[in-house]
Amino acid sequence: MIFKTVQEIHTAFYRALEEADLELMSTVWHQDGQISCIHPLRAPLFGTDKVMPSWKLLFTNGRSLTVEVKILTQQINDELCIHLVRETLTPITDNRGGQPILATNSYQLIDGSWKMILHHASPTAVVKQRSTTDLPSGNQLH
């Protein structure tokens, strides 16, 4: 599958996530290169052999989420694109509102098709379940 524009691959990535479509997810990622994937609060995964099994695990139970996505910023040139996005993932079984996630997604134009090379997702401060002691404060802000 060829993704001629960044919008196309962005749409495909989130469609794969929402539909638990491992084949589409596999098409989205660069298969031969240096790729990195960080699921929220998890250790980083490097390379196809680590990244794709993580999606397979995520998709074990089939479609389970609805996904709303908003691109917050985009930096792009001929070969690289960086998106900062806000994801709202709502379990199908619980429509009271999903967990807000921030993600940096990077895409690279390779042989005429954009490919995902980085997905770095993290929860935001508005996760209500988190206790205040988990939030850094003062000079531990960073």
Next chain:
Amino acid sequence: MIFKTVQEIHTAFYRALEEADLELMSTVWHQDGQISCIHPLRAPLFGTDKVMPSWKLLFTNGRSLTVEVKILTQQINDELCIHLVRETLTPITDNRGGQPILATNSYQLIDGSWKMILHHASPTAVVKQRSTTDLPSGNQLH
């Protein structure tokens, strides 16, 4: 200050962080453009007017951290660079080991100098203080 290479601006960013040097931090960031900064578990900040005060707050108490940084991956072309880095921030007052942070840093070549345009930092799973209930599991991995 001109940062002719990505290594120079990478070094300057982490020197500014370690030395609580607001002036250097201000030089590192692109001042006129679309910039984004996400401190761990915090809401995203956009633009100089929001990003720089967050560093000023962080630096209120002066130098308080030692910073170890390892670049895990780099994607770069003529105008854009994306680093995934592991930061270990250790409070000066407590040398038992710092909090591991993953950060995606993006730099853009602007008028002959690399400038930071994105810093997205997040804690990793190995933060021992976090309760297991905060970690997504199964199909909530993402």
